[in-house]
Amino acid sequence: MAPQVFHDLIMTLIPVQGDIVWPSLNTILLGTGATVLLRAVYLLYLHPLAGIPGPRRAALSNLWLYSVSKAGHAPERFIELHRKYNSNLLRIGPNEIHILDSSQYHTIYSQDHAFLKDSAFYDGFLLPHSVTTEPDKMLHRARRKKLSVFFSKASISSFQHLIYDKLDKLCEMISEHADGKPLQFSNAIRCATVDIISEVSFGESLGQLDEAEGPGFETNFLKVLDVMLSGPWELIYFPVLRKVMSKAPLSFQAAVGGANGRAARFAYLIINILRNYFQTKEPIGTVAAGDRRMVVFDAIKDLEYTDLVAEAQNIIIAGSDTTATTLTVAFLQMLKSPPVYNALKKEIREANLLTEQDFDLLALERLPYLESYQPDGW
Numbered sequence: 001m002a003p004q005v006f007h008d009l010i011m012t013l014i015p016v017q018g019d020i021v022w023p024s025l026n027t028i029l030l031g032t033g034a035t036v037l038l039r040a041v042y043l044l045y046l047h048p049l050a051g052i053p054g055p056r057r058a059a060l061s062n063l064w065l066y067s068v069s070k071a072g073h074a075p076e077r078f079i080e081l082h083r084k085y086n087s088n089l090l091r092i093g094p095n096e097i098h099i100l101d102s103s104q105y106h107t108i109y110s111q112d113h114a115f116l117k118d119s120a121f122y123d124g125f126l127l128p129h130s131v132t133t134e135p136d137k138m139l140h141r142a143r144r145k146k147l148s149v150f151f152s153k154a155s156i157s158s159f160q161h162l163i164y165d166k167l168d169k170l171c172e173m174i175s176e177h178a179d180g181k182p183l184q185f186s187n188a189i190r191c192a193t194v195d196i197i198s199e200v201s202f203g204e205s206l207g208q209l210d211e212a213e214g215p216g217f218e219t220n221f222l223k224v225l226d227v228m229l230s231g232p233w234e235l236i237y238f239p240v241l242r243k244v245m246s247k248a249p250l251s252f253q254a255a256v257g258g259a260n261g262r263a264a265r266f267a268y269l270i271i272n273i274l275r276n277y278f279q280t281k282e283p284i285g286t287v288a289a290g291d292r293r294m295v296v297f298d299a300i301k302d303l304e305y306t307d308l309v310a311e312a313q314n315i316i317i318a319g320s321d322t323t324a325t326t327l328t329v330a331f332l333q334m335l336k337s338p339p340v341y342n343a344l345k346k347e348i349r350e351a352n353l354l355t356e357q358d359f360d361l362l363a364l365e366r367l368p369y370l371e372s373y374q375p376d377g378w
């Protein structure tokens with residue numbers, strides 16, 4: 001009897017016209033509903049991450065993570081939820097967990113480990129094959145090897161005079177505004193870090209400190225960087241959009257606007273810098289002869305055009321706002337904590353740091369309070 005009932009049900013749902021079997025609207029709705037339901041049951045109860053606590057909506061789709069990321073302050077929200085569920089592990093997506101345990105850092109981010117970068121996330125930056133976004137281990141290693149010479153201590157020491165010059169100028173500009181009125185300190189630091197990383201990378205400073213006006217330290221480049229870094233969330237969480245945009249020419253991305261338009265505006269600025277780099281710099285052979293200091297781009301100038309543009313954007317982003325934010329937060333914390341500020345000032349005064357040479361990296365590393373990871377009182 002049961003097979004007959006089943007047969008009748010199928011025949012009601014799937015009307016036959018001639019030789020073609022057309023599913024009815026009911027069938028489509030029922031099928032879709034059943035699939036959604038089965039998927040939800042799987043994600044909530046049978047998925048390998050089902051035992052990890054977190055909001056149900058996070059387990060069901062990436063839309064929860066998208067909305068939390070887009071709203072800003074995602075890390076703070078995660079910490080709240082870790083507390084709420086009383087767990088160091090938190091499920092923040094169907095296939096994603098957040099871990100609140102710094103002892104796992106070296107396991108997860110180790111260069112030798114098998115954990116791969118999540119390409120869905122990194123592809124959203126539209127910076128294909130840059131050292132930060134490359135998920136393929138071999139390609140990543142090859143690119144990293146090319147760049148690594150610039151991250152050695154010897155290399156950093158070789159351009160410390162450049163850092164010193166920019167910071168000297170920054171201090172002068174901050175002093176000019178020392179009239180008791182507020183100034184945009186984080187923008188001031190960003191101007192210096194963009195100038196430093198651009199000069200180290202392309203041999204030409206982007207001149208943000210020269211361009212910055214008034215206590216807001218505003219510049220066009222910082223404005224573009226701001227909108228660019230407000231987050232490519234749509235491109236990360238909507239794979240179809242990401243696929244289309246990653247193949248689209250820059251002019252199309254700019255015309256579309258939104259996150260794509262922001263990324264395209266930033267890319268145009270970087271292309272301009274690259275154009276200057278290729279027009280004005282000597283070939284690498286003359287560098288070895290000591291004609292000019294080597295810059296980061298000398299090591300990768302033979303890359304294909306799209307890789308070159310992506311890496312140039314990556315390096316400017318990686319080396320500017322990261323350092324600027326860290327310094328801004330450090331200053332803020334220091335000013336909030338007079339004992340820390342006074343101890344640091346005392347140490348620097350007693351070390352008699354007066355000339356540029358005194359601020360040598362190796363000398364600074366010998367100052368125990370400055371070098372301490374987290375001074376007492378923070």
Ligand code: HEM
Pocket residue numbers: 131132133144197315318319320322323324326
């Ligand atoms: C205090 C300042 C900085 C912080 C907090 C910081 C933070 C980070 C973080 C979290 C990553 C991992 C990104 C990921 O894989 O998702 C990273 C990677 C990277 N950073 Fe920094 N960074 C800083 C300064 C710099 C500077 C000055 C540069 C110079 C260009 C730089 C260049 C890079 C590069 C090239 C990578 C990719 C490394 C790789 O995947 O092999 N960073 N940084």
